[in-house]
Amino acid sequence: xxxTSSNDILVSFRGxxxxxxxxxxxxKDLNLDIRKGEFLxxxxxxxxxxxxxxxxxxxxxxxxxxxxxLAGKRLNNVPPHKRDxxxxxxxxxxxxxMTVAENLAFPLTVRGMSKADVAEKVKRSLSxxxxxxxxxxxxxxxxxxxxxxxxxxxxxxFEPQLVLMDEPLGALDKQLREHMQMEIKHIHQRLGVTVVxxxxxxxxxxxxxxxxxxxxxxxxxxxAPPRELYEAPCNTFVAQFIGENNRFAGELVSRDGxxxxxxxxxxxxVQALAVNVGQPGDxxxxxxxxxxxxxxxxxxxCDNRFSGRVSEFIYLGDHVRVRLEVCGKTDFFxxxxxxxxxxxxxxGDVIPLGWQVEHVRALDPQLAE
Numbered sequence: 001x002x003x004t005s006s007n008d009i010l011v012s013f014r015g016x017x018x019x020x021x022x023x024x025x026x027x028k029d030l031n032l033d034i035r036k037g038e039f040l041x042x043x044x045x046x047x048x049x050x051x052x053x054x055x056x057x058x059x060x061x062x063x064x065x066x067x068x069x070l071a072g073k074r075l076n077n078v079p080p081h082k083r084d085x086x087x088x089x090x091x092x093x094x095x096x097x098m099t100v101a102e103n104l105a106f107p108l109t110v111r112g113m114s115k116a117d118v119a120e121k122v123k124r125s126l127s128x129x130x131x132x133x134x135x136x137x138x139x140x141x142x143x144x145x146x147x148x149x150x151x152x153x154x155x156x157x158f159e160p161q162l163v164l165m166d167e168p169l170g171a172l173d174k175q176l177r178e179h180m181q182m183e184i185k186h187i188h189q190r191l192g193v194t195v196v197x198x199x200x201x202x203x204x205x206x207x208x209x210x211x212x213x214x215x216x217x218x219x220x221x222x223x224a225p226p227r228e229l230y231e232a233p234c235n236t237f238v239a240q241f242i243g244e245n246n247r248f249a250g251e252l253v254s255r256d257g258x259x260x261x262x263x264x265x266x267x268x269x270v271q272a273l274a275v276n277v278g279q280p281g282d283x284x285x286x287x288x289x290x291x292x293x294x295x296x297x298x299x300x301x302c303d304n305r306f307s308g309r310v311s312e313f314i315y316l317g318d319h320v321r322v323r324l325e326v327c328g329k330t331d332f333f334x335x336x337x338x339x340x341x342x343x344x345x346x347x348g349d350v351i352p353l354g355w356q357v358e359h360v361r362a363l364d365p366q367l368a369e
Contacts, residue, residue: 010036010162010194011057016066018052026052028218030066034196036161039188041197041205044215045241051166053215054198058164059083071161081110086155086163086193090170093151094139100126100150101135107158125153128187145176152184156191165197169204181208202242206230214238235276236363239287246293246332248286249365252277260362262286266328271303272362283365290321290335292359295351296342302354308332310349326353 011034018027027049034040042050055061057068059080068075075083094103104122113121126132129149139147148168155163165184169177185208188195199205205212206226213223214237222234233239240247250262253269260274262284270286277284299305308324319337322345326332334353345351 008035009033010071011196012069013053013057014067014069016053016056016063016068018049018056018061019064025064025218027056027063030218030220032213032220032223034194037192037194038210039185039195039197039208041199041209041212042215043199043202043205043212043241045200048215049218050198050200050213050215054164054166054196057196058085058087084160084162086158086160088148088151088155088163088165088168090167094147094154096139099136099138100131100142103139103150104154104157107154111158121157121159125157128156128190129153129183144172145180148172148180149183152187156187156193160193162194162196165195167199168197169199177204178207184208206242214241216241232275233287233361233363236285236287236366239361239363240366244290244333244335246288246290246326246329247366248288248327248329250284250286252280252282252284252362254280259357260284262362264327268306268327270360271357272360273358275361276363284362285364285366286360287363288355288360290333293334293353293355295322295334295336295345295353299352299354303357304360305352305354307350308334308353310345310347310351312347313345324353 013030013032016027016030017025019025030053042053044050052061056063059075059078063076070083095106098106101122104125105118108118108121122135126135129152131146131149131153134142134146139150142150151168169180172180181204197208209226211223211225212229214221214229216237222229222238229238230242233242239245248264248270250264250270253261253263255274255277258274260272260277262270262272264270272286294302306326308326310322310324311330312323314321314323319335320341322334322336324332324334
């Protein structure tokens with residue numbers, strides 16, 4: 001996406017704060033622009049402020065400070081049902097005494113739409129989630145996945161400009177959950193509606209989103225497209241939270257433009273990308289993805305070369321995780337596709353390994369949580 005002019009922005013948070021007791025800020029000074037038509041995920045551990053931010057946008061919570069605008073209008077005093085926002089929550093909240101069709105008609109009827117228009121829109125929404133045959137059923141007669149699809153259809157039926165989803169797939173089993181992720185993503189692509197999605201599941205965030213905002217302790221740590229978040233985390237929290245990482249604690253020796261030299265506790269030196277470092281002598285934490293490490297002959301051309309002792313193989317179908325002892329660290333992981341794994345490799349072997357300078361990031365030291 002190029003420069004975003006102001007008319008591409010649907011939602012703006014400006015200096016938004018939320019405190020329940022007047023002392024502790026659950027959300028600290030949130031500034032966030034949500035673009036028209038994007039699928040933005042708010043990702044973070046529980047208590048990080050992501051759900052509170054969504055609830056303020058929905059109107060179920062009021063900001064302690066700052067303002068939220070939707071399509072240029074201040075929302076601070078607009079009640080939830082007047083915000084033109086569709087919502088899907090984890091506990092579906094369908095009306096049990098109404099059929100599927102009546103559940104979908106409800107948001108339209110309360111908006112005073114004519115019967116004919118209601119019927120037409122309900123029909124279209126049902127076919128969008130592939131539940132045409134279920135219009136006469138009651139929620140109790142549907143599976144969890146079907147109920148979730150009705151809840152999705154109900155959030156979209158009145159064609160809101162914005163749809164909010166809070167952990168909507170949390171109650172579903174893994175396979176159904178993955179199927180629904182694709183379903184929601186495709187509906188989003190077809191309708192072009194703006195979606196703000198809350199989850200603590202990082203693979204869900206990476207799979208579905210145009211951009212992901214990573215929350216921690218009430219603040220956005222980084223907001224970026226999934227690939228950038230994974231490949232280029234800006235600090236140790238993001239590196240740790242998204243995907244798997246090998247982490248070394250070290251000290252900055254020197255810096256040369258984008259690169260730097262870091263010394264580990266036992267004296268080994270590593271050439272790394274200087275992403276978030278202080279002055280020589282300062283502590284840093286190094287982060288290297290397990291899939292970026294080369295073993296045996298493949299390690300020869302690497303900028304950083306060490307040796308590792310193999311301690312365990314963890315078989316995961318399409319790939320193997322190999323646990324090694326490297327530079328004094330006993331839980332150093334390498335991820336190898338099955339097709340590339342050297343079958344002669346055995347526990348106890350000491351082998352050369354390495355990684356390129358562009359695949360190791362020097363970041364802020366990890367403070368004890």
